Amino acid sequence: MIHRYVIAGALCLLVSGSYPVSAKAIYRQNLLMDTTFTNPVGGGADPWVIKDGGYYYVCLSAGNNGVSHITVSKSTSLTKIGPRKIVWTAPASGWNSHCVWAPELHRIGKKWYIYYAAGQSGPPYKYQRSGVLESVTDDPQGEYIDKGMLKTGADPNDPTGTIWAIDLTVTSIRGKLYAVWSGWEQNASTDKTSQHLYMARMSNPWTISSERVKISSPDQPWETGGPLDLNEGPEFLKHDGKVFIIYSTRESWTPQYRLGMLMLKDDKKSPMDATNWIKKGPVFRGTKEVLGPGHASFTTSPDGKEWWIFYHAKKTTKPGWARNLRLQKFTWDKDGNPVFGTPVPAGIPIPLPSGEKQE
Structure with a gap:
């Protein structure tokens, strides 16, 4: 469809005597605007998107005058984040009163759950x-x-009784x-502490029911070498019966931030067995133009034909x-890996996601 402003522009150019070339250029430009988008699509960090019932819900943290919030937006378009609605405000005091990070929205059964640090x-x-x-x-x-704090490792010497943990996903x-989640081996007096990935069973969406197991540490050359070696931001990615954990490594405040991958070797064996995970990386890293890509989530296009990474x-x-x-869109290789x-x-x-119409 040719928009009215394209026709108007073409008529003006016709009057000036330059219609044949310039009108085509304007038409191509506006056609490009109707079929593509450009990054960035918004401001913020640790983006989480989930597709449900024909809508994309984006969950993000926010702050205002020192008060932390969690917001959820709603849109039929993947590339157009809807208005952000505050769904939870941190209490004035207590263990979760500050530094609200990386919230994630999950549908489990008939309820929605938001996991946050x-x-x-x-x-x-x-x-x-x-x-x-x-x-x-x-x-x-x-x-x-608020269903409370999750028990991500026991520490009887800590007032909370549990061990430092962020970026929990299910x-x-x-x-x-x-x-x-990403956690410390033990509580420390400094935040300059290495982070590892831990896994545990849950008896319900708000209760961890097993001891934690360490499934990844920053032990590869592409995970080390900075001021503080980290494994964090784990996200599950499933496709054709395969289970992956895509996680962030190196330091989030530097351009060296990047993504690594764990692949479950055999889903018939326990995912709590660290030897049942194969590590590969980096699977997504920065360039001179794009610095420190990380903490991704994943979804499909409106028609379900394409896979997209949100980071x-x-x-x-x-x-x-x-x-x-x-x-941006991503694909799968012949072995079923992203x-x-x-x-x-x-x-x-960038071409719009398949099935999306520019609003």
């Missing part, structure tokens, strides 16, 4: 723990109740619910957490 204060960020909210209704933008494998990248080379949100390719620079036109 928070602390009693910070910086330093040595108090971070993981918690969960449960929806009161089946509306992901509705009211939530999934079902062969009918059993599991949690994976954040740094705005500058300067150490810090000024970041924005980006999308191929993320190279991050597309900002401003470069």
